[in-house]
Amino acid sequence: MSTLEVQDLVKRYDGRSVVDHVSFRIEDGEFFVLLGPSGSGKTTVLRIICGLERPDAGRVLLGGRDITDLSPRQRKVGMVFQDYGLYPSMDVYGNIAYGLENQRLPREEIQRRVFEAAEKLQLTPLLRRGIDTLSGGEQQRVALARILARDANVFLYDEPLANLDARLRHQARRDVVAVHRLRGVPSLYVTHDQSEALALADRLAIMAEGRLQQVGLPSELLERPANLFVARFLGNPPMNLLEGEIVSGADGPCCALGELRLPLNPAWQQALTSRPEPTIIVGLRPREIVPPWELEQAAAAASPQLCRCLARALTVEPLIGEVEVTLELPTARQPAPRLVAVWPEPEELEALPAAGAELPIGLDPGRLVLFDPRSERALQVE
Structure with missing residues (x-):
């Protein structure tokens, strides 16, 4: 069983708390969305979880194991960034295989995983195409295929649909959900877009000024906001x-x-x-x-x-x-x-x-x- 838990995370820059005692738990197979305005600290939480930043206080537990001091490679985390993080010098196959090659897996195992992930995301005809020849939606699917091919214990998404137009975002949301259901591990999705959050979340957390404002089912937050910030922020139009x-x-x-x-x-x-x-x-x-x-x-x-x-x-x-x-x-x-x-x-x-x-x-x-x-x-x- 894989669960993700952050306990009392604190991160300061120049004496200012950008993450202020944040705690939550994501259950095995749960799709959890962290929603908030720009500058609220949600991406910093994500970077701490994947090991790109170290907290000033608090812990990160994955499957009950403390991973706070582990390197990103040791954490077995799959992450999709806003800019996708693809390598233009490689073709689609190379981008999906890159992380697996770093793990020094056998060539046959790498090939099997790449073709399996590509088939599930309709990328098989594009495997030998260059990244710069792909549309935004196709590049997003390559980024998803890369984490699907990995043996990750948690998936992290940092506003992965922000660069897509409205039509592509709708399809991309379905791709994200499909990847989550295929693997069934905890997923943490960060966004400032409440329509995305409400469409995807099993549970939703709202963050502002480095603090969690409320955590619960989307319907609970809409119907019973815990404070005026949540009431003003959530809903279109808001309460x-x-x-x-x-x-x-x-x-x-x-x-x-x-x-x-x-x-x-x-x-x-x-x-x-x-x-x-x-x-x-x-x-x-x-x-x-x-x-x-x-x-x-x-x-x-x-x-x-x-x-x-x-x-x-x-x-x-x-x-x-x-x-x-x-x-x-x-x-x-x-x-x-x-x-x-x-x-x-x-x-x-x-x-x-x-x-x-x-x-x-x-x-x-x-x-x-x-x-x-x-x-x-x-x-x-x-």
């Missing part, structure tokens, strides 16, 4: 974040958004009463705002707490099969709270709102995420 207040209602606490009052589940009572001030940041995902043409169905199927209110459509942007609407909630105070909603396209196109029109929408208080404005962390229901 709506509005300033509100906690007020007392007839049946318990309510969240006030302008003139709108959203009754909260009594389970929030303890988390809210322990706070010294009423101000709160309210999070609501764009796809959880109920459109006018689904209100009756949602009211019958959802919780009885579904709140209806009127909102004004500021902008209406048709997408493929969906529509994105910027809404303004009613309030006497300015600026008025605004929400971005993403709705499935209605069967009757006449139902689409026009910019400037008032329309009824539905908000489910049970889907709200509440954040403390000081700590920026999500409040937890007791």
Whole structure:
């Protein structure tokens, strides 16, 4: 069984921590994605794992074995870089075989592995082609074939699709997943592209300013972000974040958004009463705002707490099969709270709102995420 574990990794440059006590574990056969903006420290974590950098503190364990002090060659790690790291002086066969030749494997074994990897990635007709004659997508497949041919215990990917156009990226993602499934070892994939991350990840970790912000299933991070950074960073469009207040209602606490009052589940009572001030940041995902043409169905199927209110459509942007609407909630105070909603396209196109029109929408208080404005962390229901 092969597992990859990083324990309390720290890396400093010029006294500044670029990796700040990072810990996570990737199980055997798991595809784990490290997502974050440029400069967040995710590539440095990858370079520490493969042995290109040494940590100032912490350990790297592969299959329970401490590999922190081993050379890159001793770690049995397969890595694909953003620039692929191919040798233009060699043909496709030579690039796939290069690492195997360094291991001094028998010629017959090298040939068998190269042809096997090339066949699985549809590279057999290209084996005697020069690297500079290949397209970007073909070069990416050569880089994947090179690690597939190796006897690696973990696969590491450093933004390997960043140089491909949108059409090639879609195919390349399938190639990456195919390589992972063929070998079944832990895979760690680093990217700043959330669409890639959400498409590939079994589990997802978000990193910012050298620290892990949250680790979990992609659906968990989308629905229950641990802090405001994750809420703002993840999702397209990201979670709506509005300033509100906690007020007392007839049946318990309510969240006030302008003139709108959203009754909260009594389970929030303890988390809210322990706070010294009423101000709160309210999070609501764009796809959880109920459109006018689904209100009756949602009211019958959802919780009885579904709140209806009127909102004004500021902008209406048709997408493929969906529509994105910027809404303004009613309030006497300015600026008025605004929400971005993403709705499935209605069967009757006449139902689409026009910019400037008032329309009824539905908000489910049970889907709200509440954040403390000081700590920026999500409040937890007791």
